[in-house]
Amino acid sequence: METLRSERLTLRPMTMDDAEDLAERRSDTTTAQYQAWRAPYPVERARELIEDITSRPGPRPGHWYQLAVVRTRDDKVLGDVAIWLSENGRTAEVGFTLHPWARGHYYATEATARLVDYAVFDLGVHRVEASTHPHNISSIKVLERIGFIPEGIRRERYWVEDEVSDDAMYGILAREWKARRAQD
Ligand SMILES: CC(C)(COP(=O)(O)OP(=O)(O)OC[C@H]1O[C@@H](n2cnc3c(N)ncnc32)[C@H](O)[C@@H]1OP(=O)(O)O)[C@@H](O)C(=O)NCCC(=O)NCCS
Numbered sequence: 001m002e003t004l005r006s007e008r009l010t011l012r013p014m015t016m017d018d019a020e021d022l023a024e025r026r027s028d029t030t031t032a033q034y035q036a037w038r039a040p041y042p043v044e045r046a047r048e049l050i051e052d053i054t055s056r057p058g059p060r061p062g063h064w065y066q067l068a069v070v071r072t073r074d075d076k077v078l079g080d081v082a083i084w085l086s087e088n089g090r091t092a093e094v095g096f097t098l099h100p101w102a103r104g105h106y107y108a109t110e111a112t113a114r115l116v117d118y119a120v121f122d123l124g125v126h127r128v129e130a131s132t133h134p135h136n137i138s139s140i141k142v143l144e145r146i147g148f149i150p151e152g153i154r155r156e157r158y159w160v161e162d163e164v165s166d167d168a169m170y171g172i173l174a175r176e177w178k179a180r181r182a183q184d
Contacts, residue, residue: 001058
């Protein structure tokens with residue numbers, strides 16, 4: 001998959017060299033709080049994840065694909081974004097995570113918007129969606145800031161080990177995204 005660039009960021013495929021940084025990020029309790037894993041996140045697990053991602057050349061139906069979010073000016077890895085494609089390739093789901101020290105600069109907003117651009121304009125998806133814990137306010141703000149529309153709550157749908165929580169759904173249609181971009 002090609003590298004994606006935005007004003008301040010470079011989104012590039014992960015490599016094995018990202019494993020320790022990924023494990024560190026996922027081991028942070030504020031990162032793990034609303035996610036599908038529990039902290040600490042072992043580096044071996046990060047390596048397995050990267051091995052799985054890099055076994056495919058880019059996003060493919062039925063799979064998640066992670067990209068490292070790098071600050072272009074100093075090549076520092078700030079976090080990651082991920083994209084999943086439905087079996088028919090017409091729906092994408094996105095996710096995003098930053099190191100705690102990288103938050104508060106609109107990096108997640110910029111990276112996610114770039115990923116949606118890629119999904120809509122390069123992959124040609126019809127719709128992009130995201131789901132998050134209803135209490136994950138900073139995640140919801142990122143989604144709403146770039147135009148995702150709240151589509152409801154799926155009650156007690158999201159499991160992390162033996163704990164279940166509600167799942168807040170957000171989505172944007174390709175034509176809505178294109179209309180927003182035309183106004184920029
Ligand atoms: C979700 C997550 C990526 C959001 O990070 P974030 O830093 O809040 O989002 P952005 O990078 O887009 O930055 C926007 C925030 O920076 C603030 N900001 C930007 N520039 C600022 C400045 N100069 N001074 C103060 N605040 C500033 C914005 O006001 C905004 O905060 P707000 O949403 O409270 O208004 C982060 O909280 C995270 O990694 N969480 C753990 C993983 C997770 O839950 N991911 C979502 C799964 S769906």
